[in-house]
Amino acid sequence: MKERKSYSGILNGVKGVWCDKKPKGLKEAQTNIFYMPDENKVFKKGDEYFDCVVLTETVDINSFEEVDRPKEEENGKEKNEVRDIQ
Numbered sequence: 001m002k003e004r005k006s007y008s009g010i011l012n013g014v015k016g017v018w019c020d021k022k023p024k025g026l027k028e029a030q031t032n033i034f035y036m037p038d039e040n041k042v043f044k045k046g047d048e049y050f051d052c053v054v055l056t057e058t059v060d061i062n063s064f065e066e067v068d069r070p071k072e073e074e075n076g077k078e079k080n081e082v083r084d085i086q
Helices: none
Strands: 001-012 014-019 027-036 039-047 048-053 065-068 072-074 077-079 083-086
Touching: none
Parallel strands: 048 083
Antiparallel strands: 001 014, 001 027, 027 048, 039 048, 039 065, 072 077
């Protein structure tokens, strides 16, 4: 898994979100930490799967397990049910 950061704020009068690198001159910046699973993996918590986990006061990466991406058959097609958590 890889820890990443996003930065939200105002740069040259424009509100935006930047990932991985904080631009010089970013004002009112808020840093968010999120985790991405390794290739062909997802995070699992209980019976649910997630492509990304954003840390908050109530969300801790240690409560998720990194597992192989699930593959299910539905009408002859591969089905991956994965969602994001924030």
